[in-house]
Amino acid sequence: MSAQxxxxxxxxxxSVVTAILVVVHRNPVRSALSLVCNLIVLAVLYLTxxxxxxxAIQIIVYAGAIMVLFLFTVMLLNLGAPEALRETGRVQGVVxxxxxxxxxxxxxxxxxxxxxxxxxxxxxxxxxxGGTAEAIGRHMFEPGLPWHFAFELTSVLLLVGxxxxxxxxxRRL
Amino acid sequence: xLPVRTEYYLVLSAILFTIGVTxxxxxRNPIVIFMCIELMLNAVNLSFVALxxxxxxxxxxxxxxxxxxxxAAEVAIGLGIIVAIFRQRESIDIDEVALLxx
Amino acid sequence: MEPLPTQNLVWxxxxxxxLGFLFHVFVGKRVGRAVVGYVxxxxxxxxxxxxxxxxxxxxGLPAEGRRAIASLLPGISEPAPWIEIGSLKxxxxxxxxxxxxxxxxxxxxxxxxxHVYALGYMAADRDHARFFSYFNLFIFFMLTLVLADNILxxxxxxxxxxxxxxxxxSFWYEDxxxxxxxxxxxxxxxxxxxxxxxxxxxxxxxFGTLVFHSPDxxxxxDMAARGVxxxxxxxxxxxxxxxxxxxxxxxxxxxQFPLHVWLPDAMAGPTPVSAxxxxxxxVTAGVVLxxxxxxxxVHSPVVMxxxxxxxxxxxxxxxxxxxxxxDIKKVLAYSTISQxxxxxxxxxxxxxxxxxxxxxxxxxxxxxxFLGAGSVxxxxxxxxxxxxxxxxxxxxxxxxxxxxxxxxxxxxxxPLAGFWSKDEIIGYASGFGTAGPFLAALAMTTSLLTALYxxxxxxxxxWSSPRYGDASSADDGFGxxxxxxxxxxxxxxxxxxxxxxxxTHGVHESPPSMTVPLIVLAVFSAVxxLIGxxxxxxxxxxxxxxxxxxxxxxxxxxxxxxxVGAAIAAVGMGLAWALYAKRREQGAxxxxxxxxxxxxWRAAANQWYVDAAFTRAFVVWGGAAATAVWRRLxxxxxxxxxxxxxxxxxxxxxxxxxxxxxxxxLYAMTMLAGIVALLAGVVAWGxxx
Numbered sequence: 035m036s037a038q039x040x041x042x043x044x045x046x047x048x049s050v051v052t053a054i055l056v057v058v059h060r061n062p063v064r065s066a067l068s069l070v071c072n073l074i075v076l077a078v079l080y081l082t083x084x085x086x087x088x089x090a091i092q093i094i095v096y097a098g099a100i101m102v103l104f105l106f107t108v109m110l111l112n113l114g115a116p117e118a119l120r121e122t123g124r125v126q127g128v129v130x131x132x133x134x135x136x137x138x139x140x141x142x143x144x145x146x147x148x149x150x151x152x153x154x155x156x157x158x159x160x161x162x163x164g165g166t167a168e169a170i171g172r173h174m175f176e177p178g179l180p181w182h183f184a185f186e187l188t189s190v191l192l193l194v195g196x197x198x199x200x201x202x203x204x205r206r207l
Numbered sequence: 208x209l210p211v212r213t214e215y216y217l218v219l220s221a222i223l224f225t226i227g228v229t230x231x232x233x234x235r236n237p238i239v240i241f242m243c244i245e246l247m248l249n250a251v252n253l254s255f256v257a258l259x260x261x262x263x264x265x266x267x268x269x270x271x272x273x274x275x276x277x278x279a280a281e282v283a284i285g286l287g288i289i290v291a292i293f294r295q296r297e298s299i300d301i302d303e304v305a306l307l308x309x
Numbered sequence: 310m311e312p313l314p315t316q317n318l319v320w321x322x323x324x325x326x327x328l329g330f331l332f333h334v335f336v337g338k339r340v341g342r343a344v345v346g347y348v349x350x351x352x353x354x355x356x357x358x359x360x361x362x363x364x365x366x367x368x369g370l371p372a373e374g375r376r377a378i379a380s381l382l383p384g385i386s387e388p389a390p391w392i393e394i395g396s397l398k399x400x401x402x403x404x405x406x407x408x409x410x411x412x413x414x415x416x417x418x419x420x421x422x423x424h425v426y427a428l429g430y431m432a433a434d435r436d437h438a439r440f441f442s443y444f445n446l447f448i449f450f451m452l453t454l455v456l457a458d459n460i461l462x463x464x465x466x467x468x469x470x471x472x473x474x475x476x477x478x479s480f481w482y483e484d485x486x487x488x489x490x491x492x493x494x495x496x497x498x499x500x501x502x503x504x505x506x507x508x509x510x511x512x513x514x515x516f517g518t519l520v521f522h523s524p525d526x527x528x529x530x531d532m533a534a535r536g537v538x539x540x541x542x543x544x545x546x547x548x549x550x551x552x553x554x555x556x557x558x559x560x561x562x563x564x565q566f567p568l569h570v571w572l573p574d575a576m577a578g579p580t581p582v583s584a585x586x587x588x589x590x591x592v593t594a595g596v597v598l599x600x601x602x603x604x605x606x607v608h609s610p611v612v613m614x615x616x617x618x619x620x621x622x623x624x625x626x627x628x629x630x631x632x633x634x635x636d637i638k639k640v641l642a643y644s645t646i647s648q649x650x651x652x653x654x655x656x657x658x659x660x661x662x663x664x665x666x667x668x669x670x671x672x673x674x675x676x677x678x679f680l681g682a683g684s685v686x687x688x689x690x691x692x693x694x695x696x697x698x699x700x701x702x703x704x705x706x707x708x709x710x711x712x713x714x715x716x717x718x719x720x721x722x723x724p725l726a727g728f729w730s731k732d733e734i735i736g737y738a739s740g741f742g743t744a745g746p747f748l749a750a751l752a753m754t755t756s757l758l759t760a761l762y763x764x765x766x767x768x769x770x771x772w773s774s775p776r777y778g779d780a781s782s783a784d785d786g787f788g789x790x791x792x793x794x795x796x797x798x799x800x801x802x803x804x805x806x807x808x809x810x811x812x813t814h815g816v817h818e819s820p821p822s823m824t825v826p827l828i829v830l831a832v833f834s835a836v837x838x839l840i841g842x843x844x845x846x847x848x849x850x851x852x853x854x855x856x857x858x859x860x861x862x863x864x865x866x867x868x869x870x871x872x873v874g875a876a877i878a879a880v881g882m883g884l885a886w887a888l889y890a891k892r893r894e895q896g897a898x899x900x901x902x903x904x905x906x907x908x909x910w911r912a913a914a915n916q917w918y919v920d921a922a923f924t925r926a927f928v929v930w931g932g933a934a935a936t937a938v939w940r941r942l943x944x945x946x947x948x949x950x951x952x953x954x955x956x957x958x959x960x961x962x963x964x965x966x967x968x969x970x971x972x973x974x975l976y977a978m979t980m981l982a983g984i985v986a987l988l989a990g991v992v993a994w995g996x997x998x
Contacts, residue, residue, distance in 0.1 A: 038210035046219045053223050053246055057230035062238050069242045076249050079219075082211065085256045088268050095275050100245065100282050107286045108238055111293050126974075127233050133981050134229030140988035141221050145214075147995035151261060154209050160263040170272070173265045181269055188276045195280035202287035232978045240974075301973050 042082060049075040062108045066101060073097045085165035209260070216257035223250035237289050237301050241282065248278050312377060315366040317386060319379035319403045321359045322413055323452045325352040329445035337438030346432075349441035350424040353448055357417035364410040368851070375854045376522060377405040378458055388458065396517055402458035404521050408855035411665065412455035412597055415672045419589045420448050422826035426680050427581040429822035430687065434579075440480060444585070447473035451590050455597060459520045460509050460529075463598070467505060467562065470591045471498045477582040478575045487577040494571040501561015501568055505598075508554030512605075515539065515547045521601065533604040534857065548605050552612030555602055556619075563595030563649045566623040570920050572646055576638040580683030583638060588645050588679050589672040596649070596668050599656040603857035607659065617657025617741060621751045624650025626917065628758035632765065633904075633914035636693050637682045640766050644719065645675055647755060651734050654752060658745070659859035660737035662849040666841045667734060669848070670726035673837050674718035677830035681712035684819045684827065685770060689777060695766065699896045700775030704816045707824045709771050711831040716767050718834040720760040721878040723871070729838035731756065732874035739864030749864065753877055760881020768889035773896030777816075843867045 052075060055068035073096045080089035156164075163169055174181045223246060230243030252271045259267020292304060329352035337345050367375050380388045381401040388402025403409070424444060431440050450473060454466025471494075479491030513519055516529035517539035523531065536543050559565070564572035575587050586592070599606060599616065606612050624647045631643035648671050655664030686693055688705050702709045718725040721732065735756070739749035818824065841848035863870065888898050904910050912918065 036210060042211045042215060046215070049219065050222055050226070053226040056239070056242055056246060057226060057234065062236055065239050065242055069245065072246065073249065076253060079216075079253060080256055083216070083256045083260045085260070085268050085271075088252075088256060088271050091272065091275060095279055096245070096249070100279060103282055103286055104238065104242065107290060110290065111238075130229055130233035130978065133232060133978060133985065134225050137228060137981060137985050137988070138221060138225040140985050140992060141225070142218065143992040144988050144995070145217065145221070147992060151213055151258075154213065154261050155263040156209060156260055157263055161260070164260070164263070164265055165268060169265055170268060173269060184273055188273060191277065191280050195283050199283045199287045202284070202291050228981055232974055232981060235974065304973070 038082065042079075045075055045079050045082070049079065063105065066104045066108060069104070070097050070101050073101070080165075083165075084161050087165055087167045087170050089165075090167075213257050213261040217254050220250045220254040220257070223247075223253065235301050237304075238286070240301065241285055241289075245278065245282070248274060312386070313363070313366055313370075313379070313405060315363050316377050316379035316405060318359050318363060319405060319456070320381050320383045322356050322363070322417070323381055323403075323449055323456060324383065325356040325359070326445045326448040326452065328352060330442050330449060333438050333442030333445060337442060342432075342437050345438045345441050346428045349445055350421065350428060352445060353417055353421040353424050356448070356452070357414070357421050360410065360413040360417050363405060364414060367405060367407070367410060372850070372854055375407055378522075378524065379403040379405050381453070381456070391462070397513065397519070399459045399461040399519055401462065402520075403456040404458035405456075406522075406855045407852050408597070408600060408665070409455050411669065411852065413452060415669060416448060416451045416455065416590050419672050419676050419830070420451075420585055422829055423581050423585040423589070423676060423680065426584075426683070426823050426826040427579075429820045430581055430683060431579065432820075432822075436480070440477075440579070443473055443476050443480070444581075447477070447586060447591070451594070454594055458522070460512060460602075461519050463601075464505060464509060467558075467594065467598075468502065470586070470594065471495065471502070471562070474498075474575070474586050474591055477586060478578040480578055480582065484577075490571075490574040490577040494575050497568055497571040498561045501558045504554045504557025504561065506558075508551055508558060511547070511551045511554055515543070515551060530602065530604045533602075533608065536608070543605075543608060545609055545611075548608035549611050551602070552606045552609050553615065555598060556612060556616055559595030559598050559653075560619070561595075562598075563592050563653070564646050565595070565619055565649065565653055566626055567919065567923075569623065569627065569646050570916075570923055573639055573642045573916075576636070576642050580638065580679060580686060583642070584676045584679035584683065587642065588675040592645060592649060593652065593668045593672065596652040596656060596664050599653070600661045600665050600856055603656070603661045603859070606656075607857045607859045613657050613659060614744065615657070617654050617738065617744070617748055620650045620653025620655075620657050621738070621748050621755070622650070623647070624654065624755045625751050625758070626650075628755045628762065629913045630916055632758060632762040633910055635695050637685065637695050637698070637766065637770065638679075638693055640695075640762060641675070641678055641682055644678075644759070644762065647759065648675065648719070650755070651731060651752065654738055654748065655734040658734075658738045658741035658748070659861035660734060661856045661859070662852045663730065663733040663737055663861075665852055665856075666848050667730040670718070670730040670834070670837050670841075673830055674715045674726055674834040677711060677715040677827060677834050678719065680823070680827055680830065681708050681715060684708040684823055685712075687819050687823070688816050692777060695769040696897065696901075697777045698770045698775075699773040699777070700771070701816070702771040705818045707818060707827065711824075711827040712767070712771070714831040714834050716763050718838075719763055720882060721756060721874050722882075723875045724838065726834050726836070726838035728871075728874060728878070729841050729843075732870050733841065733843070735874065736863040736865060736867060736870040737861045739870070740862035741864070745864045753873070756874065756877045757881045760878045761885055764882050764885030765889070768885060769896050773889065773893045776896055843871070 049072055052068050052072035056065045056072065059065045059068060073092060077089045077092040077097070080086075080092060173179070174185060227243045227246035227250060230246065231240050234240050234243065252274055255267040255271050255274075257267075259265065296303070329349055332348055333345055367377070378388060379402070380386060381403050382389045388400035390398070390400050392399045424441075427440070427444065431437060434440060447470060450466045450469025452466070454463055454470060457463035457466060475491045475495040478494050479488045481487050482491075509519065512529055515538045516532050518527060518529050518532075520528040521530045522528035526532075526535075532538060533543060533548070538544070538547060557568075561568045572587060572592065576583050578587075606616075627643045627646035627650060631640050631647060634640045634643060648667070652664045652667045652671070655661070655667060684705065685698065685701060685708060688701065688708065689698065692698065714725065718727040721728045735749050735752045738752055739745045741748060839845075865873075889896070892898060899907070899910075904914070915921065
């Protein structure tokens, strides 16, 4: 087993465990902290996939901004106490987990019987520089590609999001 | 030859996605449900990046960036809605917010 | 095709009446009645003046050059495009050639005189402005019809005159009968118009163009004259199809059997309308159409025979009915149908110029007769029944004198207008193959009947003893009309002449605005025939560039034909004299009871039951069929399907409503279960391969 494989195994285990913790914690603050851990582990996984820029964004946007929003909301609504919400009944939990496991089985089965990915097209070059900010920036604004249109659309989306958030946050809805 | 096979990443992605899905179905705190949705989004992002590396193409990462932007907007709005609901009903139990029933 | 020096004036011909129409519509109610009348007459007479100028200009050109394409819009010399879809092109263009200019002269000339007449006739009507707006609009559409340089624009005019006809027949719409007559005219015309529309499509399919003539010889009439279509030689089958379809259209507009039923009812409109639309101009549109497309028609012997046979049959058929009618306007209406039959006969035997010649002369004398009848009705304050007329010769001298000319003209007495045109048609009909003598014999019979029924009209109206004062209802103030005519009086005169007159004192000559047009028309009815005598052929030579060259021949010597024609007219008149001179007192050969006992008479008086048969077939049976379709198909099946869909959906929704719990997590679970099921299906499908 190579060093990379060992690293992957460790990271994969960590990410699965933290993800499960998000679900099983009764206290939303703990769920949020588990989610932060999960997002950071994913950022490291992105690094192993030689996606440096995405890893950085993952930390900044997800582990930073979005998590702050979550925690802020939890605090604001004072839902920290475990008794704030009754938790799911046993039947619902069992059904939910059973459905989830059957979903996993189905999706893995579908992947297994598919034709497979085939040989990798990755090159030394793509592995080394394929995830830098420069490569992504150049690709984003490459003439002839649709990405800059999506970029512009995203700016509109974020504007709408800001306006929507302000409207929702007003006292009188 | 890649150091770690892409299929492993995809299996990991499937597992994380399943955990997220299960969370959405069993939790009744909408904030946690949102977190589970973020888990699902991240699982998909992981497979995007892994497949992008596999095919030596940068488009996988491009998609991830836009998914993140959309997720950020979604969380902002979603949490805003939750705050608004809480203000009105003093509770955010998702089973009690059932106005759209028959 | 050389440009005409005056072709930039052509747009005025149609533009002026349109301007008049717009004037009446937008300011007609605010200005005085006199202004409306003068504007209406003014624009038509001005249009006539322009037509004269353009015609004189065109006539100066050599015969083969008498054709120009002008614009119907001001300020541009090229026709403005109207429709351009692929190879389908139509423009607002005017075809200036002898045929179109002849019709322009008739429409604006006779139409102008009738406008002047209407000034007096409609003077007291409260809807003065509405009347003249329709009148001007009619002139506009009629000119569009005759001037159009493509058959699609001609169709616009064709439909436009149909619309105006409808509006004017039901002008006094408050009377249900008038509205019904208008509807009848409109609906029967639709039948013909379908034929016209299909004919237009057939022309486009055959020739690939809708333009009559184009400078490069690409118009469909140019192609037909060369015997070619878009795909090589023009086949007889294609020409037959086009000819028959257009003939159906012509039948509807020109009231040929069996689509003639609307015209007698159309007499419900004011008398100037009957004169302008239903005698002089619109009803001749079918003949104009046939003459216009004559290069196509001459390719198909079948079409020509059909036209000739239908024409001569209609002529004879309508003449027998005219002989039995007692309403003065109805007699003239059937006479119009009969005369139109002559024109169709002329076109059918290839003598298109003769057909158009009869259109011309008929426009004068039939307009004269209608206006004269209007003057009689006016004099008797709304009386239309000839059984209550008589003895008017000395009382309304101008009307009598002018109608005398019209009577001689329509009977075909030498040397008046009808003599020349009718005998020419009969002469050419006699030379039309083996059927020729037969056609000519029928036409001559019709000629005899024409003289008879027109003489009958003159005797009953003018020469027998007065019968309008001796009725028991003489003191009812309506000149013997009786209560039934009170409405009629009110309608036809707008109440202007009713109350003040009683008994015979009401008989009065019409004002000059009505008598002057009568005199002018009488002059033309007398002399117009001289432009087409067999020796000079002025008319035929004038029209030749517009018509197909068809070798129509006289079957009997020209002189013999003329003599026989005049003799028949004289016999008819003499017969009437023999019958009526002895019975001046009663003014009738048979009493009403006797008439009812004579079966053919009764049948003819009832239009040989054609109307009744149509009513039975289309109104009763057709209505029953429509009701059946409505009840059985529409209500039961189609509505049942639609309503059933709604009911089933509602019932199902009621069942499935409980699935809407409003629990978001349940929805998520259901969704997940669905995805799992789908994926499981995919896996199972993949494993089974």
